[in-house]
Amino acid sequence: MANLTELCLYEARDGLKNKSFSTKDLILDHIDAMESSRYLNAFITETPDLALKSADLSDDNYSNNTNRPLEGLPLGIKDMFCTKGVLTTASSKMLSNFIPPYESTVTNNLWNNGAILLGKLNNDEFAMGSSNETSFFGSVINPWKKNDKQAELVPGGSSGGSAASVAAKIGVGSLGTDTGGSIRQPASFTGTVGLKPTYGRCSRWGIIAFASSLDQAGPITRNVRDNAILLNSMCSHDPKDTTSSSKEIPDFESSLGKSIKGLKVGIPKEFYQDGMSDEIIKMWNNGKDWLKSAGAEIIDISLPNTKYALPCYYIIAPAEASSNLARYDGVRFGHSINSNDINEMYELTRSDGFGDEVKRRIMIGTYVLSSGYYDAYYLKAQKVRSLISKDYNDAFSKVDVILTPSTPNSAFELNEKCDDPLSMYLNDVFTVPINLAGLPAISIPSSKDKNGLPLGLQLIGKPFDEETLYSFANIIEESSNFESLDDIWWLK
Amino acid sequence: MSKLINGKTGDWEIVIGIEVHAQIISQSKLFSGSSTSFGSEHNTQVSFVDAGMPGMLPVINSVCVEQAVKTGLGLNAKINKFSIFDRKNYFYPDLPQGYQISQFEQPIVGEGKVIIDLEKGVEKEVRIERLHLEQDAGKSIHDQHPSYSYVDLNRSGVALMEIVSMPDMSSAEEAQAYIKKLRNIMKYLQTCDGNMEEGSLRADINVSVRKPGDELGTRCEIKNVNSIKFIGQAIEYEAKRQINLIESGESIKQQTRLFDPKKGQTRSMRSKEEAHDYRYFPDPDLLPLSFTDEFVEGIRKTLPELPDIRRKRFVEDFGLSPYDAGILVSEKETADFFEIASKNSNSKLVCNWIVGELFSILNKDSKTIQESPVTPENIGKLINLIDDGTITGRIAKDVFEIMIDSGDDPVSIVDSNDMRQVSDEGELDGIIEKIIQSNPDQVKSLEEKPNLMGWFVGQVMQETKGKANPKTVNELLNKKLLK
Numbered sequence: 001m002a003n004l005t006e007l008c009l010y011e012a013r014d015g016l017k018n019k020s021f022s023t024k025d026l027i028l029d030h031i032d033a034m035e036s037s038r039y040l041n042a043f044i045t046e047t048p049d050l051a052l053k054s055a056d057l058s059d060d061n062y063s064n065n066t067n068r069p070l071e072g073l074p075l076g077i078k079d080m081f082c083t084k085g086v087l088t089t090a091s092s093k094m095l096s097n098f099i100p101p102y103e104s105t106v107t108n109n110l111w112n113n114g115a116i117l118l119g120k121l122n123n124d125e126f127a128m129g130s131s132n133e134t135s136f137f138g139s140v141i142n143p144w145k146k147n148d149k150q151a152e153l154v155p156g157g158s159s160g161g162s163a164a165s166v167a168a169k170i171g172v173g174s175l176g177t178d179t180g181g182s183i184r185q186p187a188s189f190t191g192t193v194g195l196k197p198t199y200g201r202c203s204r205w206g207i208i209a210f211a212s213s214l215d216q217a218g219p220i221t222r223n224v225r226d227n228a229i230l231l232n233s234m235c236s237h238d239p240k241d242t243t244s245s246s247k248e249i250p251d252f253e254s255s256l257g258k259s260i261k262g263l264k265v266g267i268p269k270e271f272y273q274d275g276m277s278d279e280i281i282k283m284w285n286n287g288k289d290w291l292k293s294a295g296a297e298i299i300d301i302s303l304p305n306t307k308y309a310l311p312c313y314y315i316i317a318p319a320e321a322s323s324n325l326a327r328y329d330g331v332r333f334g335h336s337i338n339s340n341d342i343n344e345m346y347e348l349t350r351s352d353g354f355g356d357e358v359k360r361r362i363m364i365g366t367y368v369l370s371s372g373y374y375d376a377y378y379l380k381a382q383k384v385r386s387l388i389s390k391d392y393n394d395a396f397s398k399v400d401v402i403l404t405p406s407t408p409n410s411a412f413e414l415n416e417k418c419d420d421p422l423s424m425y426l427n428d429v430f431t432v433p434i435n436l437a438g439l440p441a442i443s444i445p446s447s448k449d450k451n452g453l454p455l456g457l458q459l460i461g462k463p464f465d466e467e468t469l470y471s472f473a474n475i476i477e478e479s480s481n482f483e484s485l486d487d488i489w490w491l492k
Numbered sequence: 493m494s495k496l497i498n499g500k501t502g503d504w505e506i507v508i509g510i511e512v513h514a515q516i517i518s519q520s521k522l523f524s525g526s527s528t529s530f531g532s533e534h535n536t537q538v539s540f541v542d543a544g545m546p547g548m549l550p551v552i553n554s555v556c557v558e559q560a561v562k563t564g565l566g567l568n569a570k571i572n573k574f575s576i577f578d579r580k581n582y583f584y585p586d587l588p589q590g591y592q593i594s595q596f597e598q599p600i601v602g603e604g605k606v607i608i609d610l611e612k613g614v615e616k617e618v619r620i621e622r623l624h625l626e627q628d629a630g631k632s633i634h635d636q637h638p639s640y641s642y643v644d645l646n647r648s649g650v651a652l653m654e655i656v657s658m659p660d661m662s663s664a665e666e667a668q669a670y671i672k673k674l675r676n677i678m679k680y681l682q683t684c685d686g687n688m689e690e691g692s693l694r695a696d697i698n699v700s701v702r703k704p705g706d707e708l709g710t711r712c713e714i715k716n717v718n719s720i721k722f723i724g725q726a727i728e729y730e731a732k733r734q735i736n737l738i739e740s741g742e743s744i745k746q747q748t749r750l751f752d753p754k755k756g757q758t759r760s761m762r763s764k765e766e767a768h769d770y771r772y773f774p775d776p777d778l779l780p781l782s783f784t785d786e787f788v789e790g791i792r793k794t795l796p797e798l799p800d801i802r803r804k805r806f807v808e809d810f811g812l813s814p815y816d817a818g819i820l821v822s823e824k825e826t827a828d829f830f831e832i833a834s835k836n837s838n839s840k841l842v843c844n845w846i847v848g849e850l851f852s853i854l855n856k857d858s859k860t861i862q863e864s865p866v867t868p869e870n871i872g873k874l875i876n877l878i879d880d881g882t883i884t885g886r887i888a889k890d891v892f893e894i895m896i897d898s899g900d901d902p903v904s905i906v907d908s909n910d911m912r913q914v915s916d917e918g919e920l921d922g923i924i925e926k927i928i929q930s931n932p933d934q935v936k937s938l939e940e941k942p943n944l945m946g947w948f949v950g951q952v953m954q955e956t957k958g959k960a961n962p963k964t965v966n967e968l969l970n971k972k973l974l975k
Contacts, residue, residue, distance in 0.1 A: 082547045095546065102540060104547060206547040213776035241549050242779050320776055323579050326590020327544040331643070341637070346583055369581070369771035378773060 004029040009172035009226035009328045021067025023058040023072030030074040033170045039490045040141045041160040044197045045120040047085045055061035071114030076165045076174040079120045082206040090124045090208045091135035093329045094335045096352035104206025106217045113233040118171045118277045120177045121161030125355045129209045130427040134161025134357040143168040150297050153411040156186030162220045163190040163406040173221040179214045180185040184443035188406035188456030191445040193227045194479040196218045198440035198464045200245035203238030209324040219220035224473045228252035255467035256474045261295030266399035270306035280405050283447045290479035303391040308384045309433035315368045315381035322365025392437045396462045406443040445482040495663040499735045503554035506731045508667050509659035509702045513652050514684040522651035523550030534644040542649040544588030549751040556651040559683040566681045569604025577778045581771040596620045596772040599624035608669040619658040651854045664724040679824045694846035699730045726751040730758050808838035825861045832868035837875040865896045874902040886958045915961040
C-alpha cells in the first residue's frame with residue numbers, strides 16, 4: 001500500500017469511510033512521517049501513544065457506523081492551543097513545563113468530531129514573529145528549498161510548525177492562530193492553504209492570548225476543500241468567550257464549486273508597494289485573470305488608510321500583549337525563579353522566561369499605554385483602527401471580495417532578518433490590516449517565484465462570509481495548477 | 493454647617509471624600525461561576541479564570557450588573573446605558589491576571605446623591621460622583637510562615653462596586669453618617685450585606701484641610717479602613733496631623749496612608765511619586781455593557797422602599813416622631829422588626845418598647861436585632877395585653893423579662909403566672925379595707941402628709957403582686973381616705 005500520508009484530508013476521510021484502510025494504518029504512517037521529519041523541528045511535543053489509542057476508538061466507530069465528520073483524521077495543533085494533559089508551551093521557556101488541566105474550545109470541537117491529535121506544533125514564542133525563529137524550542141525549517149537546494153529557509157510565522165508540517169505531509173491538516181498574518185504568511189511561504197476566519201467565528205477560550213482583539217484560530221491545509229471541512233468542525237458559538245459569534249455556521253464545503261459569475265473583486269491600489277517584485281505583480285495579475293475568466297468583475301478600489309495599518313498594529317497588539325502576558329509571573333504555574341523579594345522574583349522569572357522578541361513587545365506595549373503616552377499612541381491607534389475598518393466597510397459596499405498578494409516576498413533564509421525587527425515586521429504588511437478590521441481572509445498558493453518558492457494570493461471577505469472566500473479560493477486553486485512539494489530532502 | 497477645628501493659626505475646615513468598595517450580593521463571581529461565600533477553606537472557590545490560567549476568558553455575570561444598576565437607582569444616580577470594562581495593570585501575587593478588570597473612563601453609574609442624617613434631625617446632601625463595577629483581588633497572608641507569604645484566591649474575582657463620593661463631608665461624624673447611610677441603603681436594596689468585619693464594605697478616605705473659604709488643600713488617602721469607629725479615629729488623627737504640619741511651616745505631600753487601629757494613627761504607605769501607573773485600557777475580552785431603557789425601568793420596578801421614604805411613612809401613617817422613625821429605619825432589620833410587631837398593635841407603644849426596653853436589653857448583651865430573644869410578633873402581643881388592660885405596665889416589664897429568658901408567648905406567660913390585672917372593685921375594696929385597718933397610724937399621718945397616699949398604693953400593689961389596676965386603686969383610696 002502506498003504511503004497514506006500522500007492523502008489529503010478529504011481523501012483520507014473518504015478512504016476511511018470506504019474502509020480502504022483503517023484509522024490505525026493512517027495514524028501509523030503519519031507517526032512515521034512525524035518521527036522521520038524531526039529535522040524540520042515542526043513539532044514540540046509528539047503524542048503517538050495518544051494518537052494510536054484514539055485510532056482504536058475511531059476504527060470501532062467506523063465499524064459501528066457511528067463515525068463522526070473528522071473520524072480518525074490526524075491533525076497537528078499549534079502550541080498556542082491548550083490541550084488537556086498535553087504539554088502546551090506557546091513555544092516559550094515560560095510555559096516549558098505547563099500541562100493545562102483543560103482543553104481549548106476549538107480543539108475540543110475537533111476531538112468531538114473524531115479528529116486525532118498527532119502532536120503540538122512549534123511556533124514563534126507567544127505567536128510573536130514572522131519566521132518561527134523566536135521559539136524557545138528552536139527554528140522550524142521550511143520543507144521548501146530554492147531550486148539550488150542550498151540554504152535552509154524559514155517557514156514563516158508565527159504558525160511555522162503548522163504550515164511546515166502540512167507542507168511536509170505530516171498530518172492531514174493543522175491548526176494555527178492568526179493575530180496579524182500568522183496563518184496566511186506561513187501558508188504563503190509553504191504552498192499551503194491558510195484561512196483566518198472572521199473575528200468571533202472561532203472561540204478564543206483556551207487559546208493562549210497574544211492580542212485578544214486580533215487573535216483568531218484557523219485551519220492550514222493542503223487544499224481549499226480540506227480547509228473548508230476543517231473550519232466547519234472548529235467553529236461554534238461559545239458562551240465562555242463573550243466575543244464569539246452566535247451566527248449560524250454554514251456548510252463551508254458546499255460553497256466549493258459555486259459560481260462566482262457577476263460577483264465583484266476589488267483590487268486595492270494601496271497594496272501596490274514601491275519595489276514590489278515583478279513576480280508578485282504577475283501573480284496578482286494572474287489571479288485577476290483567473291477570476292475574470294470565471295465570470296467575476298474586477299474593480300479597482302481604494303483602502304486609503306492601508307499605510308497606517310502596520311504602525312497601528314504594532315501599537316495595539318503589543319499593548320494588549322503587555323497586559324495578557326502579565327499573568328506569567330512565576331507565582332502559580334510555569335517557569336519560576338525564586339527569590340526573597342517579590343519584585344526580584346518577577347524580574348528574574350520574566351527576564352529568564354521570555355525571549356527577546358516577547359520582551360520587545362511587552363516593552364512597546366507598556367510604553368504606549370503609559371500615562372502621558374496613552375493618547376498619543378494607544379488612543380490614536382484605536383482611532384486609526386476604526387478608520388481602517390471603515391475603509392473595508394466602504395469597499396465591501398462595492399465589491400464581494402478583495403484580492404491581494406499574501407506577502408510581499410517568498411520565504412527567506414534562516415537568520416536573514418533576525419537582527420532586523422523592522423524588516424521582519426514588514427512581512428505582515430498585507431495581512432495585518434485584515435486583523436485590525438476583523439475580517440476573514442485566506443491565502444492560496446498561486447505560483448512560484450524564480451527560485452521555485454511558493455507565493456500566495458490573499459482573498460479578503462466580508463464579515464462572516466467565509467463561504468464566498470472558499471468559492472473564490474477554489475477557482476484560484478483550480479486555475480493555478482500549483483504543484484505541491486515533491487522533494488522530501490529532510491528525510492535522512 | 494462645617495465643624496471647624498481650632499489650630500494655632502486659626503480655624504481649619506476638614507474636607508472629606510470617600511471611596512467605598514462594596515461587595516455585591518451574588519451567588520457567583522463577577523466574571524466566573526465560582527462561589528462567593530465567605531470563610532471557606534483557602535483556595536477552594538477558584539476557577540481557572542480566577543487563577544488567571546493561560547487562555548481563560550472572563551464572562552460577565554448579569555446578576556452583578558443588575559445589582560449595580562439597582563444600587564445606582566437607590567443612590568438617585570444616573571444609569572449609564574453604555575459602559576466599558578477596562579484593565580488596571582499592576583503586579584501583585586494576589587492579582588493572578590496581572591490586571592484587575594474595572595471601569596475607568598465610562599462607569600456603569602454616574603452622578604447621584606445621598607441624604608445623610610446628622611444629630612438633632614439635621615440632614616445633609618452628599619453628592620456621588622460615580623459607581624463602577626470591578627473585580628476584587630485575592631488575599632495575601634504574611635503571618636503563616638517565617639519567610640514565605642501565602643495567597644488565597646477565594647476572593648479573587650468577587651464583584652465589587654466602587655462608590656466614589658464628592659468631597660462633600662467636613663467632619664468625622666459626617667463621614668460616619670455617610671457610610672452608615674450608604675450601608676443602610678444597600679442593605680435595603682440587598683445589593684451589599686454591609687459587613688465591614690468580613691470586608692464586604694471597605695472605605696478609602698480622602699482627607700484634606702483648609703482655612704474656611706480657601707481652595708482645596710492637598711489630600712491624603714487613607715486606605716481600607718474597616719469600621720465606622722476607625723473611620724472617625726482616622727479622620728480626626730489625619731486632620732490634626734495635616735494641620736500641625738502646615739502650622740509648623742511644612743506642606744502636605746499627596747500620599748496614600750494606612751490607619752493603624754492599635755495606635756489610632758495613620759502612617760505613610762506610598763507617596764505620589766511611588767504611585768503605580770496602572771496603564772488602563774479597555775479590556776478586549778469583554779464587550780461594552782449596553783442597556784435599554786426597559787432594562788433600567790424593569791430594575792427600578794423591583795426597588796424596595798428605601799429608608800428616607802420609609803421614615804416619612806412611619807411618621808405619616810403611624811404618628812411616630814421623626815426622631816423615633818429615624819432610629820427605626822436606620823437599620824433595615826429594626827424597621828422590619830417594628831413593622832411586624834406593630835402589625836396588629838399600637839404602633840407608638842411598640843416603637844417605645846423597641847427603642848426603650850428591647851434596645852437596652854440588646855445593648856447590654858451586645859446583640860443585633862436579628863439576634864433578639866423576643867420575636868416581633870410577641871412584642872406586638874405584649875403591647876396588646878397592656879393596651880387592652882389585661883396587664884399593668886409594671887407587670888408588663890416582668891412578662892418581658894420572662895419572654896427574654898424563655899422566648900415564650902406573653903399571653904401564656906400571663907395566664908400561667910396569674911398576672912392579669914385586678915380591676916374588680918369588690919376585691920380591691922376588701923384589700924384596701926384590710927390595709928387601712930392594720931395601719932391606723934399611717935391613716936392619721938395622712939392628714940398632714942398627703943404624699944403618704946403613695947405608700948398606700950404601694951401596699952395595695954404589694955398585696956396584689958403588682959396586678960392591681962392602678963387607676964381603680966387610686967379612685968378607691970381617694971374615696972376612702974380623702975373625705
